[in-house]
Amino acid sequence: MLEGFLKALLLENISAVAVEGFRQAGYEVEAHKTALDERELVEKIKPVSLLGVRSKTRVTAAVLQAAPKLVAVGAFCIGVDKIDQKTASERGIAVFNDPHSNSRSVAELVMGEIIMLLRRTFQASSEMHRGVWNKSAAGAHEVRGLTLGIVGYGKIGSQLSDLAEAMGMRVVFYDTSHVLARGNARPVTFRELLEISDVVTLHVDGKKENQDLFGDQEFRAMKDGACFLNLSRGFVVDHEALAAHLKTGKLSGAAIDVFPKEPESGAGFESALRTLPNVILTPHVGGSTEEAQANIGSFVSAKLLDYVRTGDSLLSVNLPQCHLEYEEGSYRLMHIHQNVPGILRAINDILADREINIERQALNTRGTLGYAIYDINRACDEELMAQLKAVPHTIVVRAKGC
Numbered sequence: 001m002l003e004g005f006l007k008a009l010l011l012e013n014i015s016a017v018a019v020e021g022f023r024q025a026g027y028e029v030e031a032h033k034t035a036l037d038e039r040e041l042v043e044k045i046k047p048v049s050l051l052g053v054r055s056k057t058r059v060t061a062a063v064l065q066a067a068p069k070l071v072a073v074g075a076f077c078i079g080v081d082k083i084d085q086k087t088a089s090e091r092g093i094a095v096f097n098d099p100h101s102n103s104r105s106v107a108e109l110v111m112g113e114i115i116m117l118l119r120r121t122f123q124a125s126s127e128m129h130r131g132v133w134n135k136s137a138a139g140a141h142e143v144r145g146l147t148l149g150i151v152g153y154g155k156i157g158s159q160l161s162d163l164a165e166a167m168g169m170r171v172v173f174y175d176t177s178h179v180l181a182r183g184n185a186r187p188v189t190f191r192e193l194l195e196i197s198d199v200v201t202l203h204v205d206g207k208k209e210n211q212d213l214f215g216d217q218e219f220r221a222m223k224d225g226a227c228f229l230n231l232s233r234g235f236v237v238d239h240e241a242l243a244a245h246l247k248t249g250k251l252s253g254a255a256i257d258v259f260p261k262e263p264e265s266g267a268g269f270e271s272a273l274r275t276l277p278n279v280i281l282t283p284h285v286g287g288s289t290e291e292a293q294a295n296i297g298s299f300v301s302a303k304l305l306d307y308v309r310t311g312d313s314l315l316s317v318n319l320p321q322c323h324l325e326y327e328e329g330s331y332r333l334m335h336i337h338q339n340v341p342g343i344l345r346a347i348n349d350i351l352a353d354r355e356i357n358i359e360r361q362a363l364n365t366r367g368t369l370g371y372a373i374y375d376i377n378r379a380c381d382e383e384l385m386a387q388l389k390a391v392p393h394t395i396v397v398r399a400k401g402c
Contacts, residue, residue: 007047007069008304011035012054014076015297022050025305034264042066050304052076053083055284056262061087071398072096072307074300077287079233081206085318089369092336092396095318096303100155101295102287106203106231107159109286111167113255114199116280117227118143120253123277139252144168149197151190151213152204152232153179160201161185172197194221201229204236216241225252231286234258243272246279255280309400311373320366324373330359332400333374338393339365344372346391351376354384369395 008022013033022029027050035056036044045051045067052074053059059073064087073083075097088095116122118141127134148164150157153175161171161182171185174193181187194200200222204210214230215238222228228251230237239260245251256273262284263269273279287293306312310326311334313319319336326332337343344363351358351374360375380399388397 006049008050008052009044009048010052011057012076014052014054015293017294018052018076018297018301021298021301021305038062045070050074050308052300052304055079055082056264057082059083059088064088064091064093067093072304074304076293076296076300078102079206080317089318089367090395092319094307094313094316096300096307096316098296098299101299102289102292103155103159105289105292106156106286107163109257109282110156110160110201110229110231110255111163113229113280114148114164114201114227115143117229117253117255117278118146118199120278122280126277142168146170146198147172147196149173149188149193149200150185151175151193151200151202153181153185153187154203154205156231157201157203158182160203169199191221194218195223197223197226199227199229202232202236204232206233210236212236212238214238214242216244219245219251222251224250227251227253227255229255231255231257234260234262239272243276246273246276253278253280255282257282257286258284311398311400313371318366320364320369320371322362322364322371322373324360324362324375327375330375330400331377331379333376333380333388334396334398334400335372335374335388335391335394336396337370337372337391338395339368339370340393343370343391343393347372347374347388350384350387350391356380356384 006027008027008029010019010029010031012035019029019031038058038060041063045063047069048067049069049071051070054077059082061084064084070093072094073088075083078097078099080095080097083095085095120140145168147170150161150173153173157173164171165183172188172193173185174188174190204213210233213236219241242254246254259271273281303315311332313322335347357377358374359377361373363372385397385399
Protein backbone atom coordinates (compact mmCIF):
# COMPACT_ATOMS: atom_id res chain seq x y z
CA MET A 1 0.00 0.00 0.00
CA LEU A 2 1.38 3.43 -0.90
CA GLU A 3 0.74 5.02 2.47
CA GLY A 4 3.66 3.02 3.93
CA PHE A 5 6.28 4.48 1.58
CA LEU A 6 7.58 7.30 3.72
CA LYS A 7 11.38 7.46 3.45
CA ALA A 8 13.40 9.35 0.85
CA LEU A 9 17.19 9.11 0.56
CA LEU A 10 18.79 12.04 -1.28
CA LEU A 11 22.47 12.05 -2.23
CA GLU A 12 24.96 14.52 -3.73
CA ASN A 13 23.61 17.73 -2.20
CA ILE A 14 20.25 17.72 -3.97
CA SER A 15 18.44 21.07 -3.80
CA ALA A 16 16.69 22.09 -0.59
CA VAL A 17 13.60 22.62 -2.75
CA ALA A 18 13.37 18.84 -3.19
CA VAL A 19 14.09 18.15 0.48
CA GLU A 20 11.30 20.47 1.54
CA GLY A 21 8.92 19.02 -1.05
CA PHE A 22 9.38 15.50 0.28
CA ARG A 23 9.01 16.62 3.88
CA GLN A 24 5.80 18.48 3.13
CA ALA A 25 4.49 15.29 1.53
CA GLY A 26 5.10 13.44 4.80
CA TYR A 27 8.39 11.73 4.01
CA GLU A 28 11.27 11.19 6.37
CA VAL A 29 14.22 12.60 4.42
CA GLU A 30 17.84 11.53 4.79
CA ALA A 31 20.05 13.88 2.78
CA HIS A 32 23.79 13.60 2.10
CA LYS A 33 26.06 16.17 0.46
CA THR A 34 28.16 13.52 -1.26
CA ALA A 35 27.67 10.31 -3.22
CA LEU A 36 27.71 6.92 -1.52
CA ASP A 37 29.60 3.93 -2.87
CA GLU A 38 27.84 0.65 -3.58
CA ARG A 39 28.54 -0.86 -0.16
CA GLU A 40 27.31 2.22 1.70
CA LEU A 41 24.21 2.49 -0.46
CA VAL A 42 23.32 -1.18 -0.01
CA GLU A 43 23.48 -0.66 3.75
CA LYS A 44 21.12 2.34 3.66
CA ILE A 45 18.65 1.41 0.91
CA LYS A 46 16.52 -1.25 2.63
CA PRO A 47 13.86 1.08 4.21
CA VAL A 48 13.93 3.60 1.34
CA SER A 49 11.03 4.07 -1.06
CA LEU A 50 12.37 7.05 -3.05
CA LEU A 51 16.03 7.50 -3.98
CA GLY A 52 17.46 10.74 -5.36
CA VAL A 53 20.90 10.93 -6.99
CA ARG A 54 22.87 13.15 -9.32
CA SER A 55 25.73 12.29 -11.66
CA LYS A 56 28.19 10.57 -9.29
CA THR A 57 26.20 7.80 -7.58
CA ARG A 58 26.10 4.38 -9.22
CA VAL A 59 22.75 2.70 -8.66
CA THR A 60 23.83 -0.85 -9.45
CA ALA A 61 21.95 -4.13 -9.64
CA ALA A 62 23.24 -4.97 -6.15
CA VAL A 63 21.77 -1.73 -4.78
CA LEU A 64 18.39 -2.27 -6.44
CA GLN A 65 18.22 -5.89 -5.32
CA ALA A 66 18.80 -4.75 -1.72
CA ALA A 67 15.86 -2.32 -1.89
CA PRO A 68 12.58 -4.17 -1.22
CA LYS A 69 10.60 -0.96 -0.64
CA LEU A 70 12.06 1.12 -3.46
CA VAL A 71 9.35 2.50 -5.76
CA ALA A 72 11.30 5.00 -7.86
CA VAL A 73 14.72 6.55 -8.47
CA GLY A 74 15.07 10.20 -9.40
CA ALA A 75 18.15 11.41 -11.28
CA PHE A 76 18.33 15.11 -10.39
CA CYS A 77 20.25 15.76 -13.62
CA ILE A 78 20.05 14.78 -17.27
CA GLY A 79 22.15 11.62 -17.38
CA VAL A 80 20.83 8.26 -16.18
CA ASP A 81 23.77 6.13 -17.34
CA LYS A 82 24.87 5.46 -13.74
CA ILE A 83 21.52 3.76 -12.99
CA ASP A 84 21.04 0.09 -13.91
CA GLN A 85 17.81 0.60 -15.84
CA LYS A 86 17.53 -3.06 -16.85
CA THR A 87 17.43 -4.24 -13.24
CA ALA A 88 15.17 -1.34 -12.27
CA SER A 89 12.69 -2.36 -14.98
CA GLU A 90 12.83 -6.02 -13.98
CA ARG A 91 11.93 -5.00 -10.43
CA GLY A 92 9.23 -2.54 -11.47
CA ILE A 93 11.17 0.47 -10.16
CA ALA A 94 10.51 3.69 -12.09
CA VAL A 95 13.42 5.94 -13.08
CA PHE A 96 12.91 9.64 -13.73
CA ASN A 97 15.30 12.44 -14.72
CA ASP A 98 15.12 16.07 -15.78
CA PRO A 99 16.31 16.60 -19.36
CA HIS A 100 15.35 20.27 -19.49
CA SER A 101 15.87 22.40 -16.39
CA ASN A 102 19.64 22.96 -16.57
CA SER A 103 19.83 23.47 -20.33
CA ARG A 104 19.85 27.27 -20.09
CA SER A 105 22.65 27.23 -17.51
CA VAL A 106 24.82 25.01 -19.72
CA ALA A 107 24.10 27.07 -22.84
CA GLU A 108 25.04 30.31 -21.07
CA LEU A 109 28.33 28.86 -19.81
CA VAL A 110 29.22 27.64 -23.29
CA MET A 111 28.49 31.04 -24.81
CA GLY A 112 30.57 32.75 -22.15
CA GLU A 113 33.48 30.36 -22.67
CA ILE A 114 33.37 30.85 -26.44
CA ILE A 115 33.84 34.58 -25.90
CA MET A 116 36.60 34.00 -23.34
CA LEU A 117 38.46 31.64 -25.69
CA LEU A 118 38.21 33.95 -28.69
CA ARG A 119 39.40 36.93 -26.63
CA ARG A 120 42.13 34.89 -24.85
CA THR A 121 40.76 36.27 -21.59
CA PHE A 122 41.92 33.48 -19.29
CA GLN A 123 45.48 33.67 -20.60
CA ALA A 124 45.55 37.45 -20.12
CA SER A 125 44.13 37.09 -16.62
CA SER A 126 46.73 34.47 -15.71
CA GLU A 127 49.53 36.76 -16.90
CA MET A 128 48.12 39.66 -14.89
CA HIS A 129 48.05 37.49 -11.75
CA ARG A 130 51.74 36.80 -12.37
CA GLY A 131 52.41 40.54 -12.60
CA VAL A 132 52.74 40.67 -16.40
CA TRP A 133 51.04 43.50 -18.32
CA ASN A 134 50.71 42.32 -21.92
CA LYS A 135 48.20 44.43 -23.83
CA SER A 136 47.79 42.96 -27.32
CA ALA A 137 45.11 42.30 -29.93
CA ALA A 138 47.02 39.36 -31.40
CA GLY A 139 44.86 36.24 -31.57
CA ALA A 140 41.79 37.99 -30.12
CA HIS A 141 38.56 37.89 -32.12
CA GLU A 142 34.94 38.98 -31.99
CA VAL A 143 32.34 36.23 -32.16
CA ARG A 144 30.33 38.18 -34.72
CA GLY A 145 30.61 36.67 -38.17
CA LEU A 146 32.29 33.44 -37.02
CA THR A 147 30.76 30.01 -37.55
CA LEU A 148 29.68 27.91 -34.58
CA GLY A 149 29.31 24.17 -35.18
CA ILE A 150 27.04 22.40 -32.69
CA VAL A 151 27.29 18.60 -32.49
CA GLY A 152 24.03 17.49 -30.87
CA TYR A 153 21.07 19.81 -31.42
CA GLY A 154 18.86 18.90 -28.48
CA LYS A 155 17.64 21.06 -25.60
CA ILE A 156 21.07 22.54 -24.86
CA GLY A 157 22.37 22.72 -28.41
CA SER A 158 19.25 24.48 -29.69
CA GLN A 159 19.26 27.05 -26.86
CA LEU A 160 22.94 27.72 -27.53
CA SER A 161 22.02 28.19 -31.18
CA ASP A 162 19.67 31.04 -30.23
CA LEU A 163 22.27 32.72 -28.00
CA ALA A 164 25.03 32.45 -30.59
CA GLU A 165 22.87 33.79 -33.39
CA ALA A 166 21.85 36.73 -31.20
CA MET A 167 25.57 37.49 -30.84
CA GLY A 168 25.99 37.53 -34.62
CA MET A 169 27.44 34.05 -35.18
CA ARG A 170 26.56 31.81 -38.09
CA VAL A 171 25.29 28.49 -36.71
CA VAL A 172 25.52 25.05 -38.28
CA PHE A 173 24.66 21.82 -36.53
CA TYR A 174 24.86 18.05 -36.84
CA ASP A 175 22.45 15.64 -35.17
CA THR A 176 21.77 11.96 -35.79
CA SER A 177 18.03 12.66 -35.50
CA HIS A 178 15.95 14.84 -37.79
CA VAL A 179 15.43 18.03 -35.78
CA LEU A 180 13.96 21.41 -36.63
CA ALA A 181 16.48 24.22 -37.02
CA ARG A 182 16.11 27.33 -34.86
CA GLY A 183 16.40 30.76 -36.48
CA ASN A 184 18.87 30.75 -39.35
CA ALA A 185 20.83 27.70 -38.18
CA ARG A 186 21.27 25.02 -40.80
CA PRO A 187 22.00 21.29 -40.64
CA VAL A 188 25.20 19.97 -42.22
CA THR A 189 27.09 16.69 -42.32
CA PHE A 190 29.49 15.89 -39.50
CA ARG A 191 32.48 16.25 -41.81
CA GLU A 192 31.32 19.59 -43.19
CA LEU A 193 30.76 20.92 -39.68
CA LEU A 194 34.34 20.10 -38.72
CA GLU A 195 35.75 21.71 -41.84
CA ILE A 196 33.87 25.04 -41.74
CA SER A 197 33.41 25.81 -38.03
CA ASP A 198 35.54 28.34 -36.18
CA VAL A 199 34.20 26.90 -32.92
CA VAL A 200 32.99 23.32 -32.38
CA THR A 201 30.96 22.43 -29.29
CA LEU A 202 29.63 19.01 -28.23
CA HIS A 203 26.18 18.45 -26.72
CA VAL A 204 25.60 14.72 -27.11
CA ASP A 205 24.03 12.21 -24.75
CA GLY A 206 25.56 9.28 -22.89
CA LYS A 207 24.84 6.57 -25.46
CA LYS A 208 27.62 4.01 -25.92
CA GLU A 209 27.94 4.86 -29.61
CA ASN A 210 29.15 8.34 -28.63
CA GLN A 211 32.22 6.97 -26.87
CA ASP A 212 35.42 8.38 -28.41
CA LEU A 213 33.37 10.47 -30.82
CA PHE A 214 36.24 12.97 -31.03
CA GLY A 215 39.81 11.78 -31.42
CA ASP A 216 42.88 12.49 -33.51
CA GLN A 217 41.09 12.04 -36.84
CA GLU A 218 38.29 14.47 -35.97
CA PHE A 219 40.67 17.11 -34.62
CA ARG A 220 42.77 16.86 -37.80
CA ALA A 221 39.62 17.50 -39.85
CA MET A 222 38.82 20.71 -37.97
CA LYS A 223 39.63 24.16 -39.29
CA ASP A 224 43.12 25.42 -38.40
CA GLY A 225 42.99 27.63 -35.31
CA ALA A 226 39.48 26.53 -34.31
CA CYS A 227 38.29 26.31 -30.72
CA PHE A 228 36.78 23.16 -29.20
CA LEU A 229 34.35 22.82 -26.28
CA ASN A 230 32.89 19.79 -24.52
CA LEU A 231 30.27 20.21 -21.80
CA SER A 232 28.41 16.96 -22.54
CA ARG A 233 30.06 13.64 -21.52
CA GLY A 234 33.65 12.98 -20.56
CA PHE A 235 34.06 9.72 -22.46
CA VAL A 236 33.26 11.20 -25.87
CA VAL A 237 36.64 12.95 -26.28
CA ASP A 238 40.20 11.60 -26.40
CA HIS A 239 41.93 14.13 -24.14
CA GLU A 240 45.43 12.99 -25.12
CA ALA A 241 44.66 13.70 -28.77
CA LEU A 242 43.07 17.03 -27.87
CA ALA A 243 46.14 18.05 -25.86
CA ALA A 244 48.42 17.16 -28.76
CA HIS A 245 46.52 19.36 -31.22
CA LEU A 246 46.40 22.24 -28.75
CA LYS A 247 50.17 22.05 -28.27
CA THR A 248 50.87 22.15 -32.02
CA GLY A 249 48.53 25.11 -32.54
CA LYS A 250 46.18 23.17 -34.80
CA LEU A 251 43.51 24.21 -32.27
CA SER A 252 43.78 27.64 -30.66
CA GLY A 253 41.90 26.81 -27.48
CA ALA A 254 39.48 24.53 -25.68
CA ALA A 255 37.00 24.54 -22.82
CA ILE A 256 36.30 21.25 -21.04
CA ASP A 257 33.77 20.69 -18.25
CA VAL A 258 33.51 16.88 -18.25
CA PHE A 259 36.17 14.19 -17.95
CA PRO A 260 36.52 10.41 -18.39
CA LYS A 261 37.33 10.06 -14.69
CA GLU A 262 35.97 12.65 -12.29
CA PRO A 263 37.18 12.72 -8.66
CA GLU A 264 35.14 13.58 -5.60
CA SER A 265 34.78 17.28 -4.78
CA GLY A 266 37.98 18.57 -3.19
CA ALA A 267 40.09 15.60 -4.33
CA GLY A 268 43.12 15.77 -6.61
CA PHE A 269 42.61 16.11 -10.35
CA GLU A 270 44.87 14.88 -13.14
CA SER A 271 44.47 15.50 -16.86
CA ALA A 272 46.61 15.84 -19.97
CA LEU A 273 44.99 19.27 -20.36
CA ARG A 274 45.74 20.64 -16.92
CA THR A 275 48.93 22.57 -17.65
CA LEU A 276 47.88 24.04 -21.01
CA PRO A 277 47.36 27.83 -20.83
CA ASN A 278 44.86 27.92 -23.71
CA VAL A 279 42.38 25.54 -22.03
CA ILE A 280 39.51 26.49 -19.72
CA LEU A 281 38.90 23.66 -17.24
CA THR A 282 35.82 23.49 -15.02
CA PRO A 283 34.75 20.67 -12.63
CA HIS A 284 31.50 19.51 -14.31
CA VAL A 285 29.60 22.66 -13.37
CA GLY A 286 27.76 23.30 -16.64
CA GLY A 287 24.36 22.89 -15.03
CA SER A 288 25.43 23.98 -11.56
CA THR A 289 23.59 27.23 -11.01
CA GLU A 290 21.26 27.91 -8.12
CA GLU A 291 18.44 28.48 -10.58
CA ALA A 292 18.98 25.20 -12.43
CA GLN A 293 19.35 23.12 -9.28
CA ALA A 294 16.20 24.62 -7.75
CA ASN A 295 14.26 23.93 -10.95
CA ILE A 296 15.59 20.37 -11.15
CA GLY A 297 14.80 19.79 -7.48
CA SER A 298 11.25 20.96 -7.98
CA PHE A 299 10.67 19.03 -11.22
CA VAL A 300 12.10 15.63 -10.25
CA SER A 301 10.66 15.60 -6.73
CA ALA A 302 7.23 16.44 -8.17
CA LYS A 303 7.52 13.59 -10.70
CA LEU A 304 8.49 11.11 -7.97
CA LEU A 305 5.70 12.19 -5.63
CA ASP A 306 3.14 12.16 -8.42
CA TYR A 307 4.21 8.66 -9.46
CA VAL A 308 3.78 7.39 -5.92
CA ARG A 309 0.43 9.16 -5.50
CA THR A 310 -1.21 8.52 -8.87
CA GLY A 311 1.00 6.04 -10.73
CA ASP A 312 1.64 8.56 -13.54
CA SER A 313 4.75 7.30 -15.35
CA LEU A 314 4.92 10.00 -18.04
CA LEU A 315 8.57 10.96 -18.67
CA SER A 316 9.88 7.83 -16.94
CA VAL A 317 12.98 6.70 -18.81
CA ASN A 318 12.37 2.98 -18.28
CA LEU A 319 8.68 2.20 -17.64
CA PRO A 320 5.81 2.30 -20.14
CA GLN A 321 4.34 5.81 -20.34
CA CYS A 322 0.98 5.50 -18.61
CA HIS A 323 -1.34 8.26 -17.39
CA LEU A 324 -4.88 8.21 -16.00
CA GLU A 325 -6.40 11.44 -14.73
CA TYR A 326 -6.58 11.18 -10.95
CA GLU A 327 -9.57 12.23 -8.88
CA GLU A 328 -9.02 12.72 -5.15
CA GLY A 329 -10.64 9.95 -3.16
CA SER A 330 -10.37 7.42 -5.98
CA TYR A 331 -9.48 3.81 -5.29
CA ARG A 332 -6.55 3.20 -7.60
CA LEU A 333 -4.65 0.04 -8.51
CA MET A 334 -1.33 0.04 -10.40
CA HIS A 335 -0.04 -3.18 -11.94
CA ILE A 336 3.39 -3.58 -13.56
CA HIS A 337 3.85 -6.88 -15.34
CA GLN A 338 5.69 -8.71 -18.07
CA ASN A 339 4.30 -7.91 -21.50
CA VAL A 340 2.59 -11.23 -22.25
CA PRO A 341 -0.99 -12.11 -23.27
CA GLY A 342 -3.68 -12.70 -20.68
CA ILE A 343 -2.64 -10.34 -17.87
CA LEU A 344 -5.56 -7.92 -18.16
CA ARG A 345 -8.04 -10.76 -18.48
CA ALA A 346 -6.74 -12.30 -15.26
CA ILE A 347 -6.97 -8.97 -13.42
CA ASN A 348 -10.45 -8.27 -14.77
CA ASP A 349 -11.63 -11.74 -13.73
CA ILE A 350 -10.38 -11.21 -10.18
CA LEU A 351 -12.15 -7.86 -9.92
CA ALA A 352 -15.36 -9.21 -11.46
CA ASP A 353 -15.44 -12.20 -9.12
CA ARG A 354 -15.35 -9.77 -6.19
CA GLU A 355 -18.04 -7.59 -7.81
CA ILE A 356 -15.64 -4.66 -8.13
CA ASN A 357 -16.40 -2.31 -11.01
CA ILE A 358 -13.64 -0.75 -13.13
CA GLU A 359 -14.50 2.94 -13.48
CA ARG A 360 -11.46 3.98 -15.54
CA GLN A 361 -8.36 2.24 -16.80
CA ALA A 362 -5.23 2.82 -18.87
CA LEU A 363 -2.61 0.49 -20.30
CA ASN A 364 0.68 0.92 -22.08
CA THR A 365 3.59 -1.34 -22.92
CA ARG A 366 7.30 -0.82 -23.49
CA GLY A 367 9.46 -3.68 -24.65
CA THR A 368 9.06 -6.53 -22.17
CA LEU A 369 6.99 -4.48 -19.70
CA GLY A 370 3.31 -3.70 -19.41
CA TYR A 371 1.77 -1.17 -17.04
CA ALA A 372 -1.93 -0.87 -16.22
CA ILE A 373 -3.72 1.66 -13.99
CA TYR A 374 -7.24 1.01 -12.72
CA ASP A 375 -9.71 3.16 -10.81
CA ILE A 376 -12.22 0.91 -9.07
CA ASN A 377 -15.46 1.63 -7.24
CA ARG A 378 -14.50 0.49 -3.75
CA ALA A 379 -11.57 -0.05 -1.48
CA CYS A 380 -9.38 -3.09 -1.91
CA ASP A 381 -8.19 -5.28 0.94
CA GLU A 382 -5.19 -7.48 1.67
CA GLU A 383 -6.88 -10.51 0.11
CA LEU A 384 -7.43 -8.65 -3.18
CA MET A 385 -3.83 -7.42 -3.19
CA ALA A 386 -2.62 -10.97 -2.61
CA GLN A 387 -4.72 -12.24 -5.51
CA LEU A 388 -3.38 -9.57 -7.85
CA LYS A 389 0.21 -10.24 -6.82
CA ALA A 390 -0.35 -13.92 -7.55
CA VAL A 391 -1.30 -13.26 -11.19
CA PRO A 392 1.42 -14.93 -13.30
CA HIS A 393 4.06 -12.54 -14.71
CA THR A 394 3.20 -9.82 -12.16
CA ILE A 395 6.16 -7.65 -11.13
CA VAL A 396 4.64 -5.00 -8.84
CA VAL A 397 1.14 -4.22 -7.55
CA ARG A 398 0.45 -0.96 -5.73
CA ALA A 399 -2.70 0.67 -4.46
CA LYS A 400 -3.88 4.15 -3.51
CA GLY A 401 -6.91 4.95 -1.37
CA CYS A 402 -7.41 1.32 -0.38
